[in-house]
Amino acid sequence: MVVLHKVHGSQNRFFLLDQTTLEQPLTDPELVALAQQMTHPKTGLLNGADGILVVNASNHDNVLGQMRVINADGSEASMCGNGLRTVSRYLAEKYHSNQFKVETLTADLQVSRQSDLATDVPAFSVEISPVRFNQTAFPFDHLGGETLIDAPVRAFADGLTFTAIAVPNPHLISFVDTTTMNGPLLGDLGARLNRPNRYFPDGVNVSFAQILGPDQLFVRTFERGVGFTNACGTGMSATSLAFAMTHPQLGHFGRQMTIYNPGGMVKTVVHHSKARDTIELIGNATETHLITVDDAQLHQANVTEATATVATTHEEAAYEAFVAGLPSVSAIAVKE
Numbered sequence: 025m026v027v028l029h030k031v032h033g034s035q036n037r038f039f040l041l042d043q044t045t046l047e048q049p050l051t052d053p054e055l056v057a058l059a060q061q062m063t064h065p066k067t068g069l070l071n072g073a074d075g076i077l078v079v080n081a082s083n084h085d086n087v088l089g090q091m092r093v094i095n096a097d098g099s100e101a102s103m104c105g106n107g108l109r110t111v112s113r114y115l116a117e118k119y120h121s122n123q124f125k126v127e128t129l130t131a132d133l134q135v136s137r138q139s140d141l142a143t144d145v146p147a148f149s150v151e152i153s154p155v156r157f158n159q160t161a162f163p164f165d166h167l168g169g170e171t172l173i174d175a176p177v178r179a180f181a182d183g184l185t186f187t188a189i190a191v192p193n194p195h196l197i198s199f200v201d202t203t204t205m206n207g208p209l210l211g212d213l214g215a216r217l218n219r220p221n222r223y224f225p226d227g228v229n230v231s232f233a234q235i236l237g238p239d240q241l242f243v244r245t246f247e248r249g250v251g252f253t254n255a256c257g258t259g260m261s262a263t264s265l266a267f268a269m270t271h272p273q274l275g276h277f278g279r280q281m282t283i284y285n286p287g288g289m290v291k292t293v294v295h296h297s298k299a300r301d302t303i304e305l306i307g308n309a310t311e312t313h314l315i316t317v318d319d320a321q322l323h324q325a326n327v328t329e330a331t332a333t334v335a336t337t338h339e340e341a342a343y344e345a346f347v348a349g350l351p352s353v354s355a356i357a358v359k360e
């Protein structure tokens with residue numbers, strides 16, 4: 025039997041599978057089948073999830089484990105900011121360490137435990153990097169230049185400007201007004217750019233952001249491989265960087281930013297140097313359920329006989345109380 029954890033960062037929900045506890049790790053096709061099955065609201069468990077976080081051993085120095093990210097549709101992503109916070113907590117508690125690195129597809133990233141956001145709301149800080157803007161990061165046809173920074177793209181939408189940043193998974197960002205934020209455009213554009221298209225053949229996470237004030241944003245994301253989620257950690261991180269780059273009077277490098285999202289709130293700090301940009305993402309790492317399932321059934325993506333129990337602590341209620349206590353926020357009118 026093996027135990028999986030249902031976890032969330034800003035209510036971006038995942039099943040976490042530590043493969044070092046299995047007799048045999050799942051093959052890649054088995055991981056894809058498990059993600060598609062387990063995260064589905066109907067065929068899955070506990071109303072499904074946005075993806076699965078796969079923890080494997082790592083033989084890198086000062087690294088406590090490797091994280092792989094499989095989206096709900098079975099596609100693999102190079103990074104997951106909300107997920108990395110929950111994997112960091114899992115490894116911190118497994119190995120009794122509060123500061124270490126986690127191996128991801130393209131980099132070993134620094135993570136550390138932070139003080140709880142509230143009672144029973146544990147928090148972690150994770151490094152989001154590498155950051156890239158250029159064509160090699162985006163296999164998209166030239167949009168008229170080597171990078172896409174705060175530029176209009178009629179093919180995407182009229183009257184908006186867009187910024188493309190890879191952290192290293194791909195993000196397309198636009199700063200919008202309330203009407204646009206609440207309209208159909210984000211869903212339409214997100215769906216369109218995640219079907220075969222000439223701009224992002226590997227798909228892209230699309231985020232709309234509203235500016236609430238100095239170093240304060242509200243961000244909503246249509247995620248590649250998932251659709252709308254309550255929050256996207258790499259999306260909020262990339263948007264924080266775009267904010268500092270395109271609205272320097274309001275978004276400041278090196279200062280803590282508060283990023284609200286439909287699932288709650290995180291903090292980011294954009295570190296900018298000549299050599300490279302990295303973003304620090306700080307937020308909750310909540311565990312809601314433990315799931316016990318037979319190893320063999322996991323290999324067959326069969327979770328029909330899995331048993332789920334609410335995790336011992338009352339973390340979901342604690343997180344919801346934390347969100348209920350957040351200040352109500354409204355966008356400021358910002359001249360584009």
Ligand SMILES: N[C@H](CCC[C@H](N)C(=O)O)C(=O)O
Binds near residue numbers: 100101194229255257
């Ligand atoms: N859908 C993303 C992966 C998950 C990222 C998101 N959940 C986060 O917290 O960063 C992609 O395909 O690039």
